[in-house]
Amino acid sequence: MPAILDYTKNVMFLENLEIAEVSAGGVKIINHKGKKISRKVSCVKWDKSQAEKGGFDHFMLKEIYEQPKIISGILDTRTKRSKVYFEELKISKKTLKRIDKIAIVACGTAYHAGLSGKYMIEWLAHIPTLVDTSSEFRYRNPIVDKNTLVIVVSQSGETADTLAALRESKKKGAKVLGIVNVLGSSIAREADGVIYTHAGPEIAVASTKAYTAQLTILYLFSLYLALLRGRRTPQKIRAYLNELRKVPHLTRRILKRYGTESSDMKLKAKEFNQEYHKRLKLYCQEDREEKRRAPNCCFLFLGRNVNYPSALEGALKLKEISYISAEGYPAGEMKHGPIALIDENPWTICIAPESKLHEKMISNIRQIRARKGIVVAIATEGDEEIKNVEAQYIIEIPHIEQTLTPFLVAIPLQLWAYFVAREFGEEIDQPRNLAKSVTVE
Numbered sequence: 001m002p003a004i005l006d007y008t009k010n011v012m013f014l015e016n017l018e019i020a021e022v023s024a025g026g027v028k029i030i031n032h033k034g035k036k037i038s039r040k041v042s043c044v045k046w047d048k049s050q051a052e053k054g055g056f057d058h059f060m061l062k063e064i065y066e067q068p069k070i071i072s073g074i075l076d077t078r079t080k081r082s083k084v085y086f087e088e089l090k091i092s093k094k095t096l097k098r099i100d101k102i103a104i105v106a107c108g109t110a111y112h113a114g115l116s117g118k119y120m121i122e123w124l125a126h127i128p129t130l131v132d133t134s135s136e137f138r139y140r141n142p143i144v145d146k147n148t149l150v151i152v153v154s155q156s157g158e159t160a161d162t163l164a165a166l167r168e169s170k171k172k173g174a175k176v177l178g179i180v181n182v183l184g185s186s187i188a189r190e191a192d193g194v195i196y197t198h199a200g201p202e203i204a205v206a207s208t209k210a211y212t213a214q215l216t217i218l219y220l221f222s223l224y225l226a227l228l229r230g231r232r233t234p235q236k237i238r239a240y241l242n243e244l245r246k247v248p249h250l251t252r253r254i255l256k257r258y259g260t261e262s263s264d265m266k267l268k269a270k271e272f273n274q275e276y277h278k279r280l281k282l283y284c285q286e287d288r289e290e291k292r293r294a295p296n297c298c299f300l301f302l303g304r305n306v307n308y309p310s311a312l313e314g315a316l317k318l319k320e321i322s323y324i325s326a327e328g329y330p331a332g333e334m335k336h337g338p339i340a341l342i343d344e345n346p347w348t349i350c351i352a353p354e355s356k357l358h359e360k361m362i363s364n365i366r367q368i369r370a371r372k373g374i375v376v377a378i379a380t381e382g383d384e385e386i387k388n389v390e391a392q393y394i395i396e397i398p399h400i401e402q403t404l405t406p407f408l409v410a411i412p413l414q415l416w417a418y419f420v421a422r423e424f425g426e427e428i429d430q431p432r433n434l435a436k437s438v439t440v441e
Contacts, residue, residue, distance in 0.1 A: 058428045060204035060321070064414050065255060067212045070199050071407070072248040074216045075241075077198070082238035084224040091149075091175055091193035093228055099149045099175070102129040105137045105165045106153035107438065109207040109316065110214060114153050115309035116406050117218035123403060124232060124240075125225035134161035137168070144174040151177045153218075155202060155210040157185020159438055166190055179217055181210055195221065204429045205436050206320045208414050211313065215407060219244060243400065247407045250398045254411045258395065265412070268376070268393050269419035272347060299324060300338055302331040303351035303409075304361060310351050310406045314413035321431050322421035331364045342373040349416070350391070351409055354380040355402040365389045376416075378409055 029037045056062035078085055102121060104114035111133055118129040132142070134152075138161060144150060150169040154162045157180035166187060169176050178191035181199050188194045197213035223240055226232040232240075258265045299318055303311035312328035319326045329338050331350070342348070348368050352361035362385050368375055369389060377391040380399050387394065395416075397408040421428050 057422075058204065058418070060206055060208060060414075060418055060428050061259075063202055063204055063209045064411065064418065065259065066200070067209045067411065068248040068251045068255070070209050070213050071216050071251070074198065074213060074220070075245055075248075078217075078220055079241055082227075082234040082241065084220045084227070084237075084241075086195050086221070086224065089177075089193045089195060091177060095175055096149070096225065096228055098147060099127065100147045101144075102127050102149045102151060103137070103142065103144055103169070103174075104129060104131045104151045104153065105134050105162060105169075106131075107134050107159055107161055109211045109313060110153040110155060110159075110162075112309045112313040112316070113211055113214035113218060114151070115312070116215055116306060117151070117153075117222070119306045119309075120219050120222040120403065121225065124222040125229060126231050127225065127229075132165075134159065134165045138165045142168070142172070144169055144172050146173045146175075148174040149177060150174045151179060151221075152187055152191065153179045153214055154185075154187055155181045155197075155199075155207055155214075156436065157182045157187040159187075161438075163187055163190070179214060179221075181213070202436075205431055205434045206317055206417070206428075208317075208410075212407060212410055215410075216244075216247075219404075240401075243404060246400060247404060250400060250408055251411050253398055254408060255415075258412055258415050264393075265395065265415055266419045269416065269423050272420060273423040298341070298346045299326040300341060300346055300348045301326060301328040301351070301413075302334060302348060302361075302364060303328070304331045304357045305355065306403055306406055307351040307353070307355075307409055310409045310413065311349070313410065314349060314351070314416070317414055317417035318420065320434060321417055321428050322424055322426055323431075324420065324424075331361055334364055334367070339367070339371075342368055342371040344372045344374070347374045347376060349413075350375055350377045352377055352379050352383075352386060353397060353402070353405040353409065354383065354399060355405065358385075362386070362389060365391060378412055 031037055053059060054062055056065070104117055106114045111131070114131045118131050121127055121129045150166070152162050152166045157178065163186055166176050166178070167190070176191045178187040178194040179197065180187050180194060181197045182188070183196060195217055197210065197217055199209050199213035202210050223232070223237050227234065227237050257263065299315065301311040301315040308330045315326035315328035318324055327338065350361060350365050352358060352365065365375055365377060366389055375391040376393045376395065377386050378395045378397060379386040381396045395412045397412065400408060418428065
C-alpha cells in the first residue's frame with residue numbers, strides 16, 4: 001500500500017506494513033511485530049533558492065536557463081576521462097552483458113527523451129531497443145524476459161502508468177532500471193536499479209531541464225553499455241565524452257542569443273501573434289456563404305533521425321503552454337498526409353542541423369516554400385543552403401556532432417514555445433488541465 005501519514009499521531013504507515021514514528025528526536029521505523037528496522041539515510045541536496053524564480057518572470061524560463069549548469073553537473077559527477085560512473089545503478093555488469101534487448105517505457109516528455117535514447121543505444125552499444133508509451137506497454141502483453149532490460153523514465157518517479165509498466169516487466173522476469181529525478185520515489189524503490197538525474201526541483205508543469213537531464217543520462221548510459229560490451233574502445237568513449245562536454249558552453253551561447261528580451265525570437269513570436277489575429281479578422285469579414293474553414297494558424301514540427309523526437313517534443317511544449325495546435329512528424333512522412341496542411345497559414349518548424357540527412361531536410365523546406373508555406377528553420381551556424389531556400393526565419397545553433405544535436409535543438413524549441421505563449425498572455429507555469437505528476441490513469 002502507499003505511504004499514509006496520520007498527522008494526529010505523527011505516524012506514517014509505509015509499504016510492507018512498516019511504521020515510521022516521527023518525533024523531535026528523529027524517525028524510528030518498526031515492522032508489524034514492533035521490531036526496529038535500520039534504513040540508509042539519503043540526503044536530498046536541494047535548497048529553497050531552487051524553488052524561487054530568481055528574478056525571472058516565470059519558473060519555466062528560469063528552468064530553461066538552468067540546463068547548462070545541470071548538464072555540466074551530471075558530467076562532473078558521472079564521468080572521468082573515458083569512464084562513466086553510476087554508483088547507484090545496482091544492476092551487475094554480468095547482467096548488463098547478458099541482455100539482448102532493451103525496452104524504454106515512459107510518458108510525455110520522458111517518452112521523447114526515451115525515443116532519443118533509442119538512437120543513442122542502438123548507435124553506440126548496438127543493442128536492439130524499442131520505445132513504448134507506458135499506457136500502451138502495460139496493456140499489450142509485452143514480450144520481455146530475463147534477458148530484457150526495461151528502462152522506465154519519469155521525472156517524478158510516481159507516474160502511474162510507468163509504475164504499472166515497471167511492475168508488469170518485473171512480473172515477466174525482466175530487469176528494470178529507473179531513470180528518475182526524485183530520490184526515494186516509488187520507481188526508485190521498486191526498480192532493480194536506478195540512475196538519478198539530479199536536475200533539482202522542476203516547478204513549471206512543462207518539462208525543460210528534466211528533459212535534457214534525461215537525455216544526458218541516456219547518452220552516458222549508452223556509452224557505459226558500449227564500453228562494457230566491447231562495442232567502443234576507451235579512446236572512442238573519451239572522444240564522445242569530450243564532445244558531450246561542449247554541450248553546456250554551447251547551450252549558454254544559444255541562451256545568450258535567443259533567450260533575452262531583445263532577441264529576434266521574441267520579435268518573431270510577436271509577429272506570429274499579429275499574423276494570427278490578422279488572418280482571423282479577415283476570415284470573420286468574409287462572406288459566410290462560402291463556408292470556408294478558419295485559418296489553420298497551427299504549427300508543424302519536422303525532424304529526421306535523432307531529431308524526429310525533437311520535433312515531437314517541440315510540438316508538445318508549444319501545445320502545453322500556448323494551447324495552439326501543433327504536430328510533430330518525421331520529415332520523411334510529410335508527403336504522406338501533413339503536406340495537405342501547407343499553404344500560407346501554418347508555420348512549419350524544420351529542424352535541419354548539419355547531419356547526414358541534411359540534404360533531405362533541405363528538400364523538405366523547398367517543398368514547403370513552393371506551396372507558400374512559412375518556414376522557421378533550426379540550422380547549424382554558417383549553413384548557406386538554408387539561406388538559399390529562403391526560410392522566413394533561421395535559428396542558428398553551434399556546430400556539434402550530429403548525435404548530440406538534440407541537446408542544442410531543445411533550447412530554441414523551448415524558448416519558442418515560451419515566447420509564443422507569453423505573446424498570447426497564457427499562464428505559462430501552470431497551464432490548464434495539466435498536472436506536474438500524473439499519479440492516476
